[in-house]
Structures are given as C-alpha cells and as structure tokens.
Amino acid sequence: MHIDARSIDDQSVIEGDICIIGAGATGLSIALEWDNSPYKVILLEGGGFDYDDKVQELYNGKITGHPYFPMKSSRLHYFGGSTGHWGGMCSTFDEIDFLKRDWVDYSGWPVTYKDIESFYPRVHPILDLGPYEWDAKYWEEKNALKRLPFDDNVIWDKMWQFSPPTRFGTKYKDAIVNSKNIHLYTYANVVDISAVENVSAVKEVIVKNYAGKQHTVKAKYFILACCSIQNSRLLLASNKQAPAGLGNDNDVVGRFFMEHPHYESGELWLKESNPLAFYEMNGLRPRAELAISKKMQEKLKILNATISLMPLEFTKNKISNIKMWTYDDPRKSMDSTHKYSTYDKRNFFDRHFMKSKLYKAYGFITGIEQAPNPLSRVVLSDEKDALGVPCANLDWKMSPLDKKTVFKISEILGQQVGAAGIGRVRLPQFIIDEKTDSIPPNYVSGSWHHMGTTRMSDNPKDGVVDANCKVHGISNLYITGASCFPTGGAVNPTYTAVAVSLRLSDYLKEKIKIIT
Amino acid sequence: MKRRAFIFTASVVAVGLPVAYYIKKSRSEINPLTTSDFLSRFCDEQTIRDIGIKYRSIVPSENEKQKLTALILTDLNGEKIKSSNRSGVANLVAKKNHEEFSAFQTIILQGWVISITEARQCALFSLS
Numbered sequence: 081m082h083i084d085a086r087s088i089d090d091q092s093v094i095e096g097d098i099c100i101i102g103a104g105a106t107g108l109s110i111a112l113e114w115d116n117s118p119y120k121v122i123l124l125e126g127g128g129f130d131y132d133d134k135v136q137e138l139y140n141g142k143i144t145g146h147p148y149f150p151m152k153s154s155r156l157h158y159f160g161g162s163t164g165h166w167g168g169m170c171s172t173f174d175e176i177d178f179l180k181r182d183w184v185d186y187s188g189w190p191v192t193y194k195d196i197e198s199f200y201p202r203v204h205p206i207l208d209l210g211p212y213e214w215d216a217k218y219w220e221e222k223n224a225l226k227r228l229p230f231d232d233n234v235i236w237d238k239m240w241q242f243s244p245p246t247r248f249g250t251k252y253k254d255a256i257v258n259s260k261n262i263h264l265y266t267y268a269n270v271v272d273i274s275a276v277e278n279v280s281a282v283k284e285v286i287v288k289n290y291a292g293k294q295h296t297v298k299a300k301y302f303i304l305a306c307c308s309i310q311n312s313r314l315l316l317a318s319n320k321q322a323p324a325g326l327g328n329d330n331d332v333v334g335r336f337f338m339e340h341p342h343y344e345s346g347e348l349w350l351k352e353s354n355p356l357a358f359y360e361m362n363g364l365r366p367r368a369e370l371a372i373s374k375k376m377q378e379k380l381k382i383l384n385a386t387i388s389l390m391p392l393e394f395t396k397n398k399i400s401n402i403k404m405w406t407y408d409d410p411r412k413s414m415d416s417t418h419k420y421s422t423y424d425k426r427n428f429f430d431r432h433f434m435k436s437k438l439y440k441a442y443g444f445i446t447g448i449e450q451a452p453n454p455l456s457r458v459v460l461s462d463e464k465d466a467l468g469v470p471c472a473n474l475d476w477k478m479s480p481l482d483k484k485t486v487f488k489i490s491e492i493l494g495q496q497v498g499a500a501g502i503g504r505v506r507l508p509q510f511i512i513d514e515k516t517d518s519i520p521p522n523y524v525s526g527s528w529h530h531m532g533t534t535r536m537s538d539n540p541k542d543g544v545v546d547a548n549c550k551v552h553g554i555s556n557l558y559i560t561g562a563s564c565f566p567t568g569g570a571v572n573p574t575y576t577a578v579a580v581s582l583r584l585s586d587y588l589k590e591k592i593k594i595i596t
Numbered sequence: 597m598k599r600r601a602f603i604f605t606a607s608v609v610a611v612g613l614p615v616a617y618y619i620k621k622s623r624s625e626i627n628p629l630t631t632s633d634f635l636s637r638f639c640d641e642q643t644i645r646d647i648g649i650k651y652r653s654i655v656p657s658e659n660e661k662q663k664l665t666a667l668i669l670t671d672l673n674g675e676k677i678k679s680s681n682r683s684g685v686a687n688l689v690a691k692k693n694h695e696e697f698s699a700f701q702t703i704i705l706q707g708w709v710i711s712i713t714e715a716r717q718c719a720l721f722s723l724s
Contacts, residue, residue: 231698349638491702494709498697504634506707 082257084128085268086291096122096263097592099285099299101270101314103256104161105574106561106581107305108248109206111262112255113585119592121262122297124287126269127158129253131411134290138269138465139310140408145456145475147402147521153410154528155307159266160249162307162528163574165414168245168363170207171238171571172200172214174384176374177449178567183381184481186336186452189566190538190547199579206578207243208251210366214239219366225358227368230496238371238386238571242363268295271469273302273318273326273557281555282326288467300595301556301588305581308337308530308563312458313472315534315544315551327534327551330541334458336532337476338450338568342525344395345387345446345490345511350503353440359389370444371570372489380492382485384570385448387493395443400525440503444493446486447527449570451479458533478524480517487511529573531562549584560584628686629668630721632693632714639708647705648722651715654703664720668713672699689713 098114100107103125114121127135135158141151148154156164173193180188201212213219216237220227227237256264268287276283284298304311312334316325325333359368369386377384390398399420407413450456456477460470487507494505510523537543540552545564551557560581562573569576626636635644652659658667669677669685672695677688696702696711703715710718 351634351637491704491709494704495697495700495702498634498702498709498711499694501694504638505709506638507704507709508707512704512707 081259081262082264082266085265085287085295086289086293088293088295090293090295092293092295094122094263094265094295094297096120096297096299098122098301098303098588099124099297100303100305101285102126102161102305102307102310103159103248103264104156104305104307104561105163105166105248106307106577107303108160108252108256109578109581110303110305110560110585111264112206112252113582113589115255115259115262117261117589119261122299123256123262123264124268124270124285124297125159125264125266128266129159129249131156131158131164133409134466135267135269136410138467138469140465141309141472141474142461142463143474143476145477146524148474148476148526149402149405149413149528150408151309151472151474152408153405153413155309155530156410158249159253159264160247163246163248165410166243166245166528166574167572168207168243169240169572170203170209170243170575171240172197173569173571173576174238174371174374176377177384177569181378184383184451184567186454186542187567190536196576196579196583199582200575202582203575203578206246207575208246209241209243216368219368220358223358223365227358228356228370229500229502230370231499233373234376234492235370235496236373237358237368239366239368240571241366265295267291268297269467270314271317271467272320273314275318275321275326275554277321279321279326280553282557290466300592301558303584303588304534304557304559305561307561308533309458309472309474311559311561311563312533313460313469316458316460317469327544327554327557329553332454332535332542332544334533335454335456336452336535336566337456337458337474337530338452338532338565339476340447340527340529340568340570340572341450341478341482342401342445342447342527343486343511343519343523344398344400344443344508345486346444346493346508347392347506348389348442348444348493348497348503349506350440350442352502354502355439356389356442361388361390369447370493372492376492380488382488383449383451383481385446385485385489386570387489388445388447389442390445391439392441392443393439395445398443400522401527402525405528444490446489447570448482448485448489449568451481452532452535452567453477453479476526478518483511483517483519486519527572529562529568531565531568531573534559534563535566536564537566548587549580558584558588626686628682628689629665630717630724632710632717633686633690634693635708635710635714635718643706644718645722647708647710647715648718648720650705651703651719652722654705655719658716658719661720661723664716664723668716668720672696689717
C-alpha cells in the first residue's frame with residue numbers, strides 16, 4: 081500500500097507494529113520479509129519514487145576532513161535509496177573481518193563470520209546474483225580461465241559477483257505498493273525520534289515534508305535503515321531528551337566512519353603478455369581480485385585488502401573517483417563518472433587492444449579495509465536543512481595502519497610475482513615514502529561506502545547497537561545496514577549489509593511472536 | 597596515421613615502456629652476474645644502474661666488485677654456485693632469485709620489488 085505523506089491530513093497519527101525508516105537496500109529487504117505477515121509495517125521514505133532535487137538537498141552537508149564526494153550526491157534520497165546508482169559489486173566478508181585483532185584498534189564484531197554467513201545465500205535472489213559459490217577454483221573451471229600461480233597462503237583469489245545492478249526502486253516497487261500489510265509513506269522525512277520519559281524506548285517519530293505537513297508515527301519497533309551518515313545524523317539530532325543524541329550516552333554515535341580507500345598502488349610487468357581474463361572487470365561474469373591471506377595479515381599486522389588488476393594503459397589514464405564525482409547533483413556526477421570511468425572505456429579497450437596481446441603491463445588498484453578511527457566521524461553542523469534538521473558534517477580521517485597496509489600488500493604482490501616467475505612489480509613513490517605515515521590525499525579515493533557510525537558492540541561503551549542491532553539502552557530501537565559494522569572488511573558493503581538486515585528481520589520476527 | 601595505428605603507438609608511449617636493456621643485447625652477450633633476466637626486460641640501462649647505485653648507498657659494506665660477485669655466486673645455503681659455462685651460472689642465479697622471492701628476501705629500489713641477488717646484480721652492473 082502506498083500513501084503520499086503530502087496528501088494526508090496534517091498532524092496525522094500513523095500506527096503500526098514495525099516502523100522502518102528508509103526504503104533503500106536494507107530497509108526494503110526487511111520490509112519484504114514481512115510481506116503477507118499479520119503485522120502492520122510502516123515504511124517511511126523521505127523522497128518519492130523518482131529523483132527530486134529538493135528532497136536530495138536534504139542530504140547536503142559539510143566535508144571537513146579528508147577530501148570526499150559532495151555530501152548531497154554521495155547517496156540517493158528516494159525510493160530504492162542508493163541502489164539507484166550503485167555499481168552492483170558483491171563479495172563476502174572474510175572470517176578475519178569479524179575477529180578481534182590485537183594490531184587493529186577497535187576491531188572485533190560481537191558476532192562471528194558464521195552468524196552472518198548463514199544469511200548470505202538469502203541475499204542472492206534479492207540482489208539478482210548467481211549461485212552462492214565463492215570458491216575461485218569453481219569459477220576457474222566453470223569459465224575455463226586461468227588463475228595466477230600464487231601461493232594461497234600468501235595471496236589468494238577473492239571472488240566477486242555482479243548484481244545487474246538491482247535497482248530496488250524499480251524491482252520492488254510493485255511488491256511494496258501492492259502489499260496489504262506494508263504501508264509505504266513517501267515524502268515522509270523523519271526529523272525527530274522521541275523517546276519515552278526515561279529515554280528507555282522510542283515513543284514515536286516525527287515526519288515532515290515540503291508540503292508543510294507533519295505527522296507522527298507510532299510503532300512497537302523502530303528500525304533505522306538510512307545508512308551511516310543519515311542514521312547517525314538522526315540519532316544526534318534527536319537530542320531533546322538526551323542532550324548528546326539518542327543512544328549516544330557514551331559519545332560513540334557518528335564516530336568510526338569508515339570507507340574503502342582505494343589507491344593506484346603499483347604496476348605489474350609480466351614476462352609474457354596475458355589478458356588476465358580471470359581478473360578482468362567486465363561486469364559480465366564473476367571475477368577475482370588478489371586478496372591477502374589471514375596468515376599474512378596476522379604476520380604483518382595489517383588490515384584486510386584486495387588488489388584489482390587493470391591494464392596499465394587504463395590505470396595511467398584513470399581519473400580518481402573523487403575527481404570524477406564532483407557535482408552536488410548526483411545525476412551530473414553519475415554522468416561525469418560514466419564519461420571518464422573505465423567501465424565506459426571498456427568497449428573501446430576491448431575493440432582496440434584486448435585481442436592484440438599487447439598487454440604485459442597492468443596497473444593495480446588496492447582497496448583496503450580502513451582502520452576504525454574514533455576521530456573519523458559524522459557530527460552535526462550549525463546549519464539546518466529546509467525541514468529544520470541540523471545538517472551532517474563529515475570529518476573523514478585515515479590512520480597510519482592504512483598506509484602500512486597499502487604498502488605491505490603491494491610489496492607482497494611483488495614478492496609473489498617474483499616467486500611465481502611471471503614478472504616484476506613496481507611501486508609508486510607515495511607508497512614507499514618512509515618519511516610519512518600517511519598517503520597524500522590526492523592519491524586516495526573513496527568508494528561511496530559509508531560504514532561504522534553506529535557500530536555493533538557487546539559493551540555500550542564501545543558501540544551504539546548490540547549484536548542484534550538494538551540500540552544500547554533503548555528497548556525498541558534498531559539500526560541496520562553498514563553503519564552497524566565495527567570494521568568494514570575489504571569488500572563493498574551492500575551484500576553484507578543486506579545479510580545483516582535479514583538477520584535483524586529474523587530476530588524481530590521471533591521477538592514479536594513471543595510478545596504477541 | 598590510421599586510428600588503430602595511432603592508438604597502438606600512443607598506448608606504448610603512454611605506458612612508458614622503457615627500452616629494455618635485455619632487448620638491446622643478445623643473450624650470449626649478457627653477463628649473468630650483472631644482469632637480472634627479468635629486470636632487464638622491463639628496465640633500461642640507466643634504471644638498472646640507478647638501482648645498483650641506490651643499493652650500494654644503502655649497503656655500503658657491499659660496495660665492491662669482488663664482494664658483490666662472491667655474494668651473487670653463493671646460494672641460500674652458503675654454498676658456492678659452480679658452473680662450467682655462462683648459461684649454467686645464469687640458470688643457477690635465476691633459481692636463487694626465485695628462491696629469494698619465495699623467502700620474502702626482497703628489497704624495493706627505484707620502486708621495483710626485486711630480490712637481494714637482483715639488487716646485487718644491479719650494483720655490480722653499476723660498478724662496471
């Protein structure tokens with residue numbers, strides 16, 4: 081069922097069993113799990129079914145730390161959320177990503193890899209992925225492609241699968257609109273979360289829109305599913321009863337913002353030309369990236385990371401994501417990215433070079449897990465959006481361990497290439513420069529992956545939500561998505577964010593059954 | 597210039613493929629003590645010399661032809677590499693290079709991740 085919140089009476093009171101705030105990948109994944117259930121689900125979406133620049137403007141904010149994409153355009157604010165422009169790259173987190181590592185401060189999830197892995201197969205139909213198969217040997221045989229002859233104990237082939245990419249706003253609109261028990265309210269921007277008197281539970285949320293309407297939504301359970309910047313912004317801005325913001329008694333909300341920094345970190349020179357088709361990014365078939373083994377991460381005390389190989393001709397001419405994505409309007413930034421990205425040049429490349437066997441030289445692009453850093457954070461700015469909510473200010477910060485990781489994985493790849501007798505590796509000066517423990521900003525690019533601002537923890541002092549994604553100290557407020565990740569792994573977050581959401585959904589189903 | 601030919605030429609220039617030392621010499625001319633088979637495919641003469649100079653500055657105790665020669669001709673077990681001909685020496689040094697990479701015995705010079713023996717070969721080359 082669909083209701084436009086601009087068209088109903090002002091000051092309406094909307095009631096349901098579960099209120100999901102945000103209709104992006106995670107919010108919609110949960111909502112669909114409750115379709116045809118006896119429970120009334122209120123799904124709140126700030127925008128409509130199509131892009132609306134005035135609504136998108138509500139995401140505007142400030143960047144004060146490391147250079148980043150414009151706040152307004154790095155996410156999408158309409159039905160389907162950022163799946164409206166995501167690239168569809170999916171891969172699993174690794175076992176080590178969930179572990180407490182003594183060399184990575186603030187690492188360790190309160191859940192294990194197995195706890196999340198059991199939900200991964202259910203993610204595949206949602207994201208239109210292929211079989212639940214992540215073993216490189218399987219894909220090597222299936223696609224009759226050759227892997228590089230490296231020692232799996234050092235560098236292994238981490239597989240990626242590609243969602244078409246699924247646009248949730250398109251694929252799931254009918255299912256939501258036609259659902260009898262899911263009540264989708266568009267143009268329903270949550271501007272405040274009100275708690276009961278002792279702030280132990282959420283009483284209601286207030287929604288507003290540009291039509292000047294304000295409504296109140298009451299439910300037994302509330303789920304924040306707006307992703308990292310907006311989830312933390314809403315908690316921080318809901319400060320009438322809790323001065324530091326809801327769920328922020330320990331000053332953790334908004335902290336530990338993480339991305340997947342990417343670096344053009346070296347050149348692979350091969351003795352014999354090789355199309356490296358198993359590693360080729362063509363978006364058509366699963367491909368591999370070179371990942372560093374758990375054993376080597378432990379030995380070298382570095383973060384998780386993967387290396388993507390592309391012909392050197394590409395990487396030499398590649399414009400970094402941050403330089404391509406510069407417009408406040410996400411549509412313009414998207415156009416700019418398509419214009420310059422390797423994806424669009426791929427056909428050109430295939431036509432002119434791929435069959436020529438010219439390529440003995442590849443550039444590698446390293447994507448790393450960012451070290452959790454409490455100083456890397458989202459805070460509220462002094463400015464407010466048109467609906468009166470303080471804007472978000474992103475202060476993205478790096479750590480010395482990030483640089484060490486980029487350097488080490490690049491060096492290890494060089495060692496493996498030498499050991500395999502296939503060529504040599506050359507590293508750029510900014511990687512090997514020992515005079516500094518950071519990488520100059522112009523060599524770092526983000527990936528539009530926002531993680532970690534409402535991190536999961538057993539102890540309320542260390543995080544915002546518990547292992548079941550419930551906000552510490554607030555009995556009926558849950559958060560889902562990558563904002564709950566205590567560490568970000570080395571792969572794109574959507575796949576795991578949806579898995580975490582399905583887990584939360586199952587948990588709430590059990591809980592609501594017991595209560596009712 | 598035809599578009600295809602232009603693209604080919606431009607790509608070679610853009611990638612900056614150096615005139616490899618290796619392709620300027622025939623195999624029989626190459627001294628295995630001063631030439632890494634691999635590195636010489638990708639680097640020009642000056643780069644190899646620069647790598648060698650850099651290595652000698654980092655490891656001044658090896659800044660001598662005889663010492664470098666002896667070290668190159670000693671295998672990982674400390675045994676002398678012996679062969680009756682140049683190609684035999686080349687194969688044994690190549691094997692040693694391979695073993696050093698596997699054992700993480702590498703160094704980064706002028707950006708290249710190379711084995712210690714390769715670095716010594718470059719150092720010896722830079723003294724010649």
